[in-house]
Every structure is written in structure tokens, then in C-alpha cells.
Amino acid sequence: MALSKEQQTKMWAMLNQTRGQIGLTAYKDYIFGILFYKYLSEKATKWLEGVLRGKTWEEIYAQDPAKSLDYMKRNLGYAIQPGNFFSDWKAAIDEDQFNIGLMTDTFGHFNQQIALEAKGDFEGIFDGMRFDSADLGANAQARASVMISMIELLSAQEFDLSGGDDAISDIYEYLVAQFATVLASDMGQYYTPKEISTIMARILTHGREEEEKFSIYDPTVGSGSLLLTTASFMKHSHNRGMIKYYGQEKDATPYRLARMNLMMHGVEYNDISINHADTLESDWPDGVVDGRDNPRMFDAVMANPPYSAHWNSKDREDDPRWREYGVAPKTKADYAFLLHCLYHLEDNGRMAIILPHGVLFRGAAEGRIRKALIDRHQIEAVIGFPDKLFLNASIPVCVLILRKNRIASDILFIDASKDFEKLKNQKRLRQEDVEKIVETFVQRKEVEKYAHVATLEEIKENDYNLNIPRYVDTFEEEEPIDIVAVSQEITKINAEIKQAEAEFLSMLNELAVTPETKDLIEAAKGVFE
Structure with a gap:
């Protein structure tokens, strides 16, 4: 189901509140990148729920990291190791343990865990995000603060992706259209x-x-x-x-x-x-x-x-x-x-x-x-x-x-x-x-x-x-003009004008003449004579 107007308005307002001093052109690369990584994380989480059979991903990974990652890659085209999920970022924020290095490490690991046959689809897909960029802030603490605001924003109910592909695509399409509207030249x-x-x-x-x-x-x-x-x-x-x-x-x-x-x-x-x-x-x-x-x-x-x-x-x-x-x-x-x-x-x-x-x-x-x-x-x-x-x-x-x-x-x-x-x-x-x-x-x-x-x-x-x-004639002919009717209308209007002038002059004649109003009255009469 498409996003309601209320949802759209609230979503865009939330985005603007979190971007601080970052220009929209730079901001869009981060918001789209993090939203997409959230989607990949949740897709991997859902897949893991179906294959773990009661064990945790951390347990399976600890037994044989390479084999575990290869298995995920064969099925999804990519693999995410424990600690690198979107939910892990949010947990680190909640525990006051988040730092910008967590994101740098996550995407470094992700780029190493792309299936060979999926290279063309995933390789470089997050290159628009530079976590050492001055666009995010002057130092690591400032950049971490911006990332925290984005992660918390995308954790809000308005950006819930659990509704399936339709909900996800609605959010993404809305954001693409909205950024295209405000960044028309870009x-x-x-x-x-x-x-x-x-x-x-x-x-x-x-x-x-x-x-x-x-x-x-x-x-x-x-x-x-x-x-x-x-x-x-x-x-x-x-x-x-x-x-x-x-x-x-x-x-x-x-x-x-x-x-x-x-x-x-x-x-x-x-x-x-x-x-x-x-x-x-x-x-x-x-x-x-x-x-x-x-x-x-x-x-x-x-x-x-x-x-x-x-x-x-x-x-x-x-x-x-x-x-x-x-x-x-x-x-x-x-x-x-x-x-x-x-x-x-x-x-x-x-x-x-x-x-x-x-x-x-x-x-x-x-x-x-x-x-x-x-x-x-x-x-x-x-x-x-x-x-x-x-x-x-x-x-x-x-x-x-x-x-x-x-x-x-x-x-x-x-x-x-x-x-x-x-x-x-x-x-x-x-x-x-x-x-x-x-x-x-x-x-x-x-x-x-x-x-x-x-x-x-x-x-x-x-x-x-x-x-x-x-080949397609769209010319619309104007209705023919009735010259006789127009002439009659002009005669009627002229008669009405003369009647109005006569009534106005009559009203002027009835006005009391004082030294102050004499010149004005004479001037008004001159207009109609």
C-alpha cells in the first residue's frame, strides 16, 4: 500500500531535522546507503531465522567463519558477519558504545564478503558514503553524531521495513522522487x-x-x-x-x-x-x-x-x-x-x-x-x-x-x-x-x-x-461574430453611458456651491460637456 500523504510529510520533516548542516546533495548518499544497508541486514536476518534451527548466528560463525560466510553468500550474494548488522549499530548507540569506526569496519567487511557472481550488483554500491568526509563534520566525534542521528531516524516506525517489498519500495520511491524534486538540477x-x-x-x-x-x-x-x-x-x-x-x-x-x-x-x-x-x-x-x-x-x-x-x-x-x-x-x-x-x-x-x-x-x-x-x-x-x-x-x-x-x-x-x-x-x-x-x-x-x-x-x-x-490539427475555430448583435450592444451601452452622465450632472447641480467646491464642480461638469 502506498505511503499516505501524512506519512510522506512526516518522513521528509524527520529527514530535514536530522541532516543538520549537511547539504542535501551529500546527505542523500548517506541516507540512501544506510537505508539500503538496513534492508540488506533485515533480509539477512530473516534468512538466518529460517536456517539457524535454534542456534545463533554468532555460534555458527564461531565454529567456522569462512564456511558460514560462504553459505550466506551462496544464498544472498553477500554476507554479513556478527556485529555488523544495522541492529548492532542501534544497540551500540543505545549502550553509548557507538563510534564512526564501527561503520568503517562494517562496510570494509561487507565489500570483502560479496559473492563473485554478485560483484556487479554490490561492488562499490556504498562508495557514496565517506566516513572521513568533512561533509559529516570536522572530527570523528562530530561525524559519529551525524551517523547516530541517521541510524536513529531510520530506526523510527516511519521507516519500518517489515511490511515486505511493497513497504520497502514505497519508502524508497518516495525518497527518490522527493530528492529529485528538491535537487532537480542534480x-x-x-x-x-x-x-x-x-x-x-x-x-x-x-x-x-x-x-x-x-x-x-x-x-x-x-x-x-x-x-x-x-x-x-x-x-x-x-x-x-x-x-x-x-x-x-x-x-x-x-x-x-x-x-x-x-x-x-x-x-x-x-x-x-x-x-x-x-x-x-x-x-x-x-x-x-x-x-x-x-x-x-x-x-x-x-x-x-x-x-x-x-x-x-x-x-x-x-x-x-x-x-x-x-x-x-x-x-x-x-x-x-x-x-x-x-x-x-x-x-x-x-x-x-x-x-x-x-x-x-x-x-x-x-x-x-x-x-x-x-x-x-x-x-x-x-x-x-x-x-x-x-x-x-x-x-x-x-x-x-x-x-x-x-x-x-x-x-x-x-x-x-x-x-x-x-x-x-x-x-x-x-x-x-x-x-x-x-x-x-x-x-x-x-x-x-x-x-x-x-x-x-x-x-x-x-x-x-x-x-x-x-498530422493532428488541434486548431479550434472561434465562434463567428454576429456584427448586428455587437452593433446593437454598442448602441445600448452608449445610451446607458449618456443616461448615467445626465444623472450625474443633475446631482452636481443640486449640490450646495461654496468657494471651496466651486472649482471642483466646474471641473467635473467640464468632463461631460
Whole structure:
């Protein structure tokens, strides 16, 4: 069950009360890291309760430390030795025995106890926390004080994780969204509005919700929200091994957040493969191997890449991702990201990508790429959204839906730019707006002033320009003006004005004239003569 507004408000107020002088940018790394470690600790504790059979973890560990840790690693992908659990931190605080070295030792031990097959999922995941950092305080005592406040905060009822994966994911999602809101320039680029994520997810999974094996890939994974939302519409998403999650992210903070986010939503580490890499510079690891192209393909690909980013486009003509279409200009990487996604799409898969409207009509290299995609029938739909939906960008965006091997050559255009709820500084899609977009896509239907299915001939007549207003006419004609009625209304108003003037002059004539009021009365009369 989602957090109530009251819970959210209280949670955020508690966070602000505990951070002291730490800036939010630094604070988020610690609060997310400690929250995630609490989750791992409680998951390990629950697992131990099922396997210890009356003994304590301390007893089992004392008998054979290496064997005990290896057994936990085989089952969880990581191991936590006695004394290093979140509950041990809290106990040390309660007994006035806590010091900053306890946390340093804990994470040092944790990094040594990651299973080999789980290295990519856990390695470096706590690197955002530096316990010798001046961000926390000038000395060890000050830093310990900050850590104590965070641990006690996350021990409060509001951060209780015992409600299962739904409770955990609700807390995590709320915090990601809230930090993205207040740190829009820092985190906003990694956060896709839930409504747009839902539209993309429902389109990507349409007709395949029952499949037992499904792979999803986001090459600019951010916090992982697009992957999670897409998986949530698959019937078997909660079954281990059914959904495989893949992603790449070049920035360290969201790379850590994405892995935390997936695992705190109950995704097992061996179903996750997130790489720390620049997608355009480094293709998926099993792309070109020993000079031979061996690309990994995915059932659904989704992306919200940085808009019109600069990139190194030099000598890219032979890269298999762009070889058949052309290379995007160095000042606008939009089509480089799109073609990367398309390249890694299964033949029967579907992809969705969020891009600025410029990709629909800009010429030169982008025009040639767009023409190739249209001539190959690979663009299935273009959906236009309102502006101000995103935290870090006020421009309107569009979502392009593509498939590799379409037979039909038409393209569905949806203009959803007029449907939204206006907030203080932003706009938001309502549930009815989401439903309308998805229903229109699924039924692929014409809707006056909203959606149009354009033939290839129409698109060619428009010189391969996909600008939505060329295909969806949203112009609203004004009602014709009744000149006779307007003239009559003006005559009536003029008569009423003259009547009012006459009544006012009559009132002035009845006023008693004194030396002080004579000039004022004469001046007032002059206005109406």
C-alpha cells in the first residue's frame, strides 16, 4: 500500500531535522546507503531465522567463519558477519558504545564478503558514503553524531521495513522522487515522471504480459524507474528468474541508486545486470567481441537519455549500431541513443524513447536517419506531451515507439499536449490522460484533434517531417461574430453611458456651491460637456 500523504510529510520533516548542516546533495548518499544497508541486514536476518534451527548466528560463525560466510553468500550474494548488522549499530548507540569506526569496519567487511557472481550488483554500491568526509563534520566525534542521528531516524516506525517489498519500495520511491524534486538540477535528469513511465511500460508490454521469460534494457538507466515500471506490468515479475533487468549508466550516483532501487523492489541480484559505462562510448559488453558483432538483444528497450547531448561522433561510421542509418551530429546525440536502443531490440520486441521534439523535424544527418527509419517502417507511433512535466526540463517532449520488423508503413500520431493537471510550477498527467493515450495507441484509432494514423504517402508529402501539428490539427475555430448583435450592444451601452452622465450632472447641480467646491464642480461638469 502506498505511503499516505501524512506519512510522506512526516518522513521528509524527520529527514530535514536530522541532516543538520549537511547539504542535501551529500546527505542523500548517506541516507540512501544506510537505508539500503538496513534492508540488506533485515533480509539477512530473516534468512538466518529460517536456517539457524535454534542456534545463533554468532555460534555458527564461531565454529567456522569462512564456511558460514560462504553459505550466506551462496544464498544472498553477500554476507554479513556478527556485529555488523544495522541492529548492532542501534544497540551500540543505545549502550553509548557507538563510534564512526564501527561503520568503517562494517562496510570494509561487507565489500570483502560479496559473492563473485554478485560483484556487479554490490561492488562499490556504498562508495557514496565517506566516513572521513568533512561533509559529516570536522572530527570523528562530530561525524559519529551525524551517523547516530541517521541510524536513529531510520530506526523510527516511519521507516519500518517489515511490511515486505511493497513497504520497502514505497519508502524508497518516495525518497527518490522527493530528492529529485528538491535537487532537480542534480537528480532530476535521472527521474522520469511516473505517468510517462507507466505509458511507456504499458505500451512495451502490451500483448506480452503473460510471458514467463522477458528481458528489459535501459541504456541510460538513471534510478531504474523505467525498468521497474515496465516489469510491474508483467504477470510473472515477482517470480525469480522470469524477468531479467539490464541497464547502463555513466554517472556514479544513479548507478548506485539503480541497483539499490531494483533490489529494494524485491529483484534478486542474479536477475540484475547494470553496468557502469557510457552507453555511446561503450556498447553493451557482449557487443563486438574479437572483431565479430555479437549483440545482446532484449524484448523491450526503454530510455530517457539526456536531450541533445554532445558526444564523440568522430569515426563512428563503421559502428554496427549506426552503420546502416548514419551517424548523429556531434552536438545532438538523440538519434545515437535511439539507434543504440533499436540495435539491441529483439526482432519481435518494442522500444520506447523520450526525446525532444527536434528529432521529428531537424534536417541534415538527423533528417537522413529519420528517413531511413520511416522507409523501413520502424517508427510505430509518435506521442507528444505537454511542457513542464519534468523536474529539470521545461520543454515539451515526445515519446517514439519503434519496432524492428513492422510490415505496416503507417505511423500513429498522438497529440496529448493539451491534457494535464496544472500544479504550482509544473504540469502532471492525470489518470484519465494516461488511459486515453494507452487506449488510443492500443486501438490505433483516429481521434479528432487528438490522434491520426498517417500513411507513408502523407509522410512523404511532408518531406519525412514528423512534426505532430502536420498530422493532428488541434486548431479550434472561434465562434463567428454576429456584427448586428455587437452593433446593437454598442448602441445600448452608449445610451446607458449618456443616461448615467445626465444623472450625474443633475446631482452636481443640486449640490450646495461654496468657494471651496466651486472649482471642483466646474471641473467635473467640464468632463461631460
